[in-house]
Structures are given as structure tokens and as C-alpha cells.
Amino acid sequence: MNFTVKLKNAISSSGSVLCVGLDPVPEYIPKPLRETFREDDKLILDFCRRIIEATKSCACAFKPNTAFFEALGSKGWAVLEEVSDMVPSNRILIMDAKRGDIGHTAMQYKQAFFERLRADAITLNPLMGMETIDPFMDDPEKAVFVLAMTSNRGASDLLQRRFEGRLSLGEYIAEELAKKKCKSSSHLGLVTGATQTEWIRPVLNAFPEAHLLIPGIGKQGGNIEDLAEILKNHKGLPIINSSRSVIYAGEDSEDWMEKVSIKAAMVKESLSIITKQYV
């Protein structure tokens, strides 16, 4: 199924643009669960399984951040494989891998993430040039989300600085990606943070058709009303990520899964002013 169609269906059937980020850290996992596993890999696997179960009715997408699995080595990567299989087939699976390398190496990443892990999408880092994107452009069922304007404080170091006459390097990246649009059968999307709307507007104007992966609500504090306003003129679909504020919402309580469900429903509700533009 075409990526955009799958994403639209996922937003419709969940009634939500929420993406749940899977960043499992053994020490942060609720104590009741933590105490039942001696091995970290089994612990994070069970945690991710329960998080997906508790939030899937409120989320159109799941986004494992590969770093949190790599931290446990090959056993962690095996968990990532199992978690990928657990994501319901009517939800979008985004691998937050932030890879970026020359074509010969990028082909290997494509095999790892699109073929082996069967992700619908991957996040990519374009610093080494647009050739880092090329190997991912030949599959209409897939999407890439290219780092353009992130929501961290470090965005001011490079991405928010003037570049080639544009207001920001991020805007330039979006423009360059827009030029590739017609040559790509995969969907080309952007990662744009939610926290600093003045930086995001020009990036979206540079590539209005791009679907957006938007981190930075929740713990990072992006404002949903401002975001809704900006998105009104954008043609691509938004996928709005929340990781820690949802998955650790249950803290150490016995009924942590219920609390995670409730938190996901609350975030879904708070995003409804955005979601209603698309369903």
C-alpha cells in the first residue's frame, strides 16, 4: 500500500496524529515490571509490547529510537526486530535511526531498516549530501523523514543559521529535498520540531507537500495551538511524536499501563485541533 494512503488510514482509524516514541531505558521502566525481569533485553521487550498494547488505539504510528536498542547490543537489536513485528499492520512504523552515509553504505541501511525490519519509514541525516537520501527513493510504500529543523537547543548551532541566502540551513535542506520530489517514488518527508514556530514556518513553505515528523511536544514543551495554526497552510500530513511523557506516565505504580493509556488518550485529545484537519 502507498505510504500516504497507509498513513491516512492510520490517522483515520486511530483518530489521531499521535506517534508514540519507543525509547526504552531499563531504569525508567515501572518498578512492578522491572522487578519481574532479570535481563534487560527481556524487560524492554515486554515493556514495549505493553506500551504498544496500551496506546495503539490512540496512535497512528510508533517510532522506536534505535539507540535505545543498540545500547543492549545484539540482544537489543533482536528486541528491535520483535518490537517491529508487534506494531499493528494498520499503524505506521518509523525507525528513528538518523542515518546518513554515502550511497554504497546507505544501501546497507536500506536493507537493515526497510527490508529486514520492514519499517514504513526511516529518519535520515543529510549532512553528507543529498546522495544519502537517493537509495531510499524507489519504493512508494516507504517514506523518509529528513532532519531539517529539530527541536533541541543544539539546533541553534547549525540548523538555525543562515545558509545560501536562506534564513536557515534547515530551510535550505527542505528546498533541496523538494527538488527531488518528482524523482522519488518513496515519500520524502521532513523532521521539524514543534517548539520554535518562527523557524519552522519557512522550512514548511520550502516544501509544502512533505509529510512531517514532529518531535518536541510533551517533555520538550511545544505549543499545540501554534503548531495547529502553522499546519493549516501545509499540504503534507503531520505525525506528532511523544515519547517519554507517554511511555513513562505510569511511573512506578501498579496500574502503570492504565496510566499510560490515559495519558495517550489525553495527548490524543490535546492534538484533536490538529487531527480534525485531516479526518
Place this chain on the structure above:
Amino acid sequence: MNFTVKLKNAISSSGSVLCVGLDPVPEYIPKPLRETFREDDKLILDFCRRIIEATKSCACAFKPNTAFFEALGSKGWAVLEEVSDMVPSNRILIMDAKRGDIGHTAMQYKQAFFERLRADAITLNPLMGMETIDPFMDDPEKAVFVLAMTSNRGASDLLQRRFEGRLSLGEYIAEELAKKKCKSSSHLGLVTGATQTEWIRPVLNAFPEAHLLIPGIGKQGGNIEDLAEILKNHKGLPIINSSRSVIYAGEDSEDWMEKVSIKAAMVKESLSIITKQYV
């Protein structure tokens, strides 16, 4: 042992600044070996073992590119763990991972590459800001090599363009990294390609103390004389990588390991005008 001391010793004992890049692709592995393994993970493990054996007397460092292991999933990552253990303790192990993420995630990468895989060094991508480097700065036994001026054609898309009044974004990255030098107990180094000396010179001038990971000789065609000339004024040590042109030098012949050894010795010899500056 302090990273710089370990690197100096590795250059002295091998008599070489050569780093052998481990980019194992099952289809490119010599036929005689390929025919003895039915499973790709066992094949690439044995291939890497033999490559290390055949080249260790001519190389100061080994650089597995993680993409080529990830392409085989969790089994590939298990091979990466075994290969890491195979690198002799008097050689430098550089993980070519090109990771770059916010601090909270970067901590996970640090665990994956410095703690679990016990690498001496990692390659990092600074696009999301200098905070991507911070978590790696607290260990005198370790080094980071930050992408500054790569040797691929895509370098002209972003890294070779003017930035903040500098000749290139790469030069600016080197400058920003140099500012962090005093705050870091880990060694801060740069990735600078070998092919385009006019772009590299200002990058090295911006951070003369940085050790350098230099890809781009061999298949990518960098000129060794030009490189030697540039390095004369640089205080940091160079690690010069060759991957495909060494590891696949044996093609499909029965005595492929011998051919790989000979090729490594030839590359070592061709680099001797550089090596002699350091031993």
C-alpha cells in the same frame, strides 16, 4: 591508556598510519570462502577474522562500518561484537557509526559503542548541534571523529558551502569543535576526506591539534603526495583509511588472503611518506 598514546604506539608498532575499513558485503567476499558458508552472518564473521589476520601487521587501526553489520540484523550486530573482540589490543578500534542525536539519546550510543563494543573511537555527525558530541567527552581513553569534510561528491551539497563567513560549513564545524577542546578529556578528532585538498586545508587550520580520520584513498582516489604536504603543518595524527581496495583485493582467487596481505603492505608502503613524519 590515553587515546593519543595508544594511537602513537599503534602507528609505531605497525609502522603505518593505515586503517583497514571493514565493510563486509556477502556477495563481494572471495568465492572460495563464500562457498564454505551457508549463512551470511557466519560468512562475514570469518571474512573479517581473516582480513584482520592478513592485515594487522600493516595497519594501526580497524574501522568496522556498522551499516554493513546492521544489514544482517541482530545476527549482524552479534558479528560486530565478535569482530570488535578480534581487533588486537594494540590496535585502534574505530566504530564508523556516524551517529548524531540529542544528549539523552547520545548517552545510549555511548553505551552501545564505548561500553558494550569497547571501541576506542566513534565517528559522529554534528548536524543536530554540538550537544551531539558532549556525552562522549569524558574519557581520556576514547576519541570521537566528527564529520567535517567528507570525500564523497555529496560533500558539495552542504559541507563545502560557505557558512558564517567561513569558506565552508566543514571549516565552521572544525572551529566549533576546537573551542570544546579544553573541556574534553576524550580526544576530539575530525573526519576529513583525502580527495580535495583545497577544502581540507582550512578545516585543518581551524583545528590543528585534531587527530584525523581520512577516508578517500584507494577506490575514491585521493592523492597521497598532496595529502603528505598538507599534513606537514598539522599537529594531530592522521589515520588513513582504505576499505574496499584492500579487503576485496583478492577477488575470487584461492590465495585471496595472501593477495590482501600484499595489497595492505603496498598501501602501507605508499603511505610511508606520511608515516615517517610520526615514527
